Amino acid sequence: MSKKDFQNVSLTVGPALAFLSVFFLAPLVIILLYSFLSRGAYGEIEFTFSLKNYASILDPLYLAILLRSLKLALLTTLFSLLIGYPVALSISQMAGKRQFIFLMLVIIPSWMNLLIKNYAWMVILRRQGLLNTALLTAGVIDEPLSLMFNEPAVLIGLAHTYLPFMVLPIYAALERLDRRLIEAARDLGANRWQTLWRIIFPQSIAGVLVGSILVFVPALGAFITPDLLGGANSLMVGNLIQNQFFQARDWPFGSALAICLMSMVLLALLIYARFAGRVGEERVL
Amino acid sequence: MSKKDFQNVSLTVGPALAFLSVFFLAPLVIILLYSFLSRGAYGEIEFTFSLKNYASILDPLYLAILLRSLKLALLTTLFSLLIGYPVALSISQMAGKRQFIFLMLVIIPSWMNLLIKNYAWMVILRRQGLLNTALLTAGVIDEPLSLMFNEPAVLIGLAHTYLPFMVLPIYAALERLDRRLIEAARDLGANRWQTLWRIIFPQSIAGVLVGSILVFVPALGAFITPDLLGGANSLMVGNLIQNQFFQARDWPFGSALAICLMSMVLLALLIYARFAGRVGEERVL
């Protein structure tokens, strides 16, 4: 039965589909519209078109937060890649049963609630936390260190949260890799490191790109981790949005920030699509 | 080069791997340990072993919240399946270009920040929101309805958040489906609905199971959506945990609740593994 022929069935679910497009797109449209409105004196919405919300984003205070978000998201991606690639490679080279166990070790904690993960880090890093207690007891330090409420703490929290999203696509790419390519490289005189760098890595680029985008996008919009592990100096754009909607009650400005965040995500996706397209050309085989 | 032979490379990344296992497992172990400790008078931790945190969970107030979480997670899964399956089927039957567009329509909003999605729903559902305004203007109602701060609002928010995780695995399963099986069914006298029910659906069960687990697990641990869209009567276990760590400062009890949540997730995963195993037996071909 041809695809065309099956459209009778499609027709019957067509309405569901139309409903869904709205369901998915509606929030986007609403936020976009709101971003051009203004906040009244008591937090109510004034229905007048204005670009002032977008102008406000250019305030150095907000710009600094946007740039910090970008920096932390990029660092999280880089950090995850540097740790994730060797881990993925190492797992992909293991024998069947060991491979399964280590994969589970990577996957299962990612099922763990984000809250729980972050609280665990608080337990470790806070002033009266495990690390300070250990160091004090061991006599390495005299008074507790400030390990929390700074950017490194946010970075650790984010990397911990998103690392599995880096490891899994790279692992998948390495698993798909034709083992005979490795044999062919060795056969032609390449030693192990030459094989890794000239054959294995280029063949896993697609996984690296997918992993990077899967880490970068949620890291950019993160708000719980910077809220819990970061201090006032480590706010990210997600916190700013949350703040505008919840505390400041400036919904139009919050919407403009949200649109700004989504534009950055879209930009990242476009860059990814461009790279992926170029890599794809050399990988379609 | 055999797998064994490659272990020279593995050895070099072995430390990274060991480090990671700890990195992944440490939070789990810490939370587990804390759950057996007690809260002191001022929120500090008392290092005495006790099971009383687990006993406290049996308090009817907490049990009700646990059961509500379970109910909402199950309903979210069911709701997503009922909407998601026809959508996935419909997309899988489309021609190449249209298929791509509709897939993007499902995927792109899922990149949208969870906060933004929930705020959009607040914009629609709140007392002075779009829906009430529209209904009032149209004269359908005389005074604003209470559309928010109840379980249905949480359900809508959760389904909206997790629906893509249901659609994509089902779509993937349907795409993998050998089109000749459909032709064979028609050839043997099955009409379109018989083909759908007797051939297509059984062949996509694996996708349905993956989708269900991908929706159920995060829905069970959700805390932002019930926080924003649900009221005091729609709290879920995620909120409870957040509350214990942040407001009540009873970390040991929060840890016990976290362990309880993770046990429920683990149980769901075990049930899934059991089903998947059984389906797998008939699908390995």
Add this chain to the structure above:
Amino acid sequence: MSTSNPPDILTVSGLTKKFGDVVAVRNASESFRKGEFICILGPSGCGKSTFLRLIAGFEKPDAGEIILEGKSVKDVEPERRNVNTVFQNYALFPHLTVFNNVAFGLKMKKTPEDEIRRRAGEALELVSLTKEAYRYPRQLSGGQQQRVALARAIVNRPAILLLDEPLAALDKNLRLAMQDELRKIQREVGITFLHVTHDQTEALVMSDRLAVMNEGVFEQVGPPQEVYNRPVNCFIAEFLGFSNIVEARPLDRASLRIVLNHSLILQVAQKNFPRNREKATYLVRPEKIALHRHRPQHETNVFEGVLTRLRYAGPELECDVQIGETKLLAQAIGRGEPESLLAGERVYVHIDPADIVYLPGDGSS
């Protein structure tokens, strides 16, 4: 068609199917009789599978008519056509047991439970899989899966069974065995088999009638020996096996002599003398060329040549022979005199006039 033949069960006329700009099947017209075993043979992409899919109803024709058992089925859905298909990779339902696969068609037709049990049981017996009834397809070997696919189709007693390269996925020995088994089963059930293949030997060995397809057109339809020995054009000649294709001019109608390459004078059979006075194309199959160390007596068409190359391929011997400017490929069986020949030796070539076959479809312009 003589009245003693069985009635036509399927007739297609002017059948055409395009995919975009590509014409997959072009104006095909042909009739198939009840109980025939027909092989449709052609290179990949020749349209043979599309032809089968048009008959099954998986594709809708752009033009033409399909008459099945006297009724047009052009606009009938696949599930309402009295034909069944054996798919190339079997397309067995992986979630159903062998028995439920075979019973599927009967269940769809709401056949009573006990009749289903009886008929599916008979079909499984026919393909010797009674013991495997409650296994799943993945637990069977390739050959067994192939037999399940056959039973699943035959159990519905279709007017025509369509087979889409059903043996292509099997290895050589199993394929040979299944060829015999398929023919045996076809004779037992008496259903018309329309069997699509790209394997020349398979088509020659199995078919009652062989239809050679190329670029969407039936080039020649007939008994396999006839198509092999008297192809109508170069394409069929070369597709069906090794061949020497030569151009020649008529020399003398009375003595039936023609000239090859301006030098070699050959006598041909009456029916092979070219219709026109210009050049014509001829086929000489390599196995029709006899090689001798000593000049054979009392024979026409004997030439002296040199054996330039020998290729030893098990039972057969392939030889390149140079006769003046003409190079011919000869094939002999590895026994007796031919086996003792050596490369570089002088040999005498003998070609029976009846084995020099005129190809009407080429070069006769």
Add this chain to the structure above:
Amino acid sequence: MSTSNPPDILTVSGLTKKFGDVVAVRNASESFRKGEFICILGPSGCGKSTFLRLIAGFEKPDAGEIILEGKSVKDVEPERRNVNTVFQNYALFPHLTVFNNVAFGLKMKKTPEDEIRRRAGEALELVSLTKEAYRYPRQLSGGQQQRVALARAIVNRPAILLLDEPLAALDKNLRLAMQDELRKIQREVGITFLHVTHDQTEALVMSDRLAVMNEGVFEQVGPPQEVYNRPVNCFIAEFLGFSNIVEARPLDRASLRIVLNHSLILQVAQKNFPRNREKATYLVRPEKIALHRHRPQHETNVFEGVLTRLRYAGPELECDVQIGETKLLAQAIGRGEPESLLAGERVYVHIDPADIVYLPGDGSS
């Protein structure tokens, strides 16, 4: 080995490789000479690919020795062995151009830039792919990819080229053409080729020496005609083609006669008379059995029989002949008298005494 032969380039002795309980290669000992084209033929799973992988260094032997150009390479890493492999599905690097694929081996050896350009250019010329140098593998046809794989290996001038079923993925006509091209290239470069295949005809046609492998053991090694005509056991006889395998008892050593099935008395050649007094196993290749309508004169081993079945397979004719209680398969070429025979006809069977081959490896206990 006579001194006029080229020197041995590779010698394996007692080579054994196990995977768990499965012995893939069992105590293999054999020498290969410089410039030889050797085919290793065997059914799938016989260990032939493992043998190749042991030579290449992808697997480490459990026992035995590998001497390459006079030195043991048993413990040498693959990248340091002077052998190169053409992989079954080519294993071309998809992210590198054709040129960079071919140049890869030279780059790894830190060959100067201009020498790389010259030698890779020559290698591409050898396989007629100069124009495709800057394409990517996926832009090439299967046959072209195969030639890139060949160039990529040959450019390194290895002592031995290992070919792991390099033609298996090509379709029939291309495979035949590549067989000729591979042999031509091998003669030009003069490198020893170790070519693994499961295709009997390919092995018979291509090899200088044929090594038949079964269950990890080299069963017979020799020139292809010798292995085909004088196999040492049933397995080789049946694996290399159709065969009549019969049991017989010696009757009279003086007249070299043996008895088949207690009834048929056959004369055999001196070398084929059984060594012992008990029963022996014989092979008669179907193509060695001649069928005649009239009794041939002045011949030994002529029997009267009935033609029970004819199978027409293009150039060949396969016939089942019943002689008393003995059923034989005969193969004839479709020309002259055999082609005119009909099923059910009485025929005279003639078998040359030299064509009744004693199989020393079976039934001689």
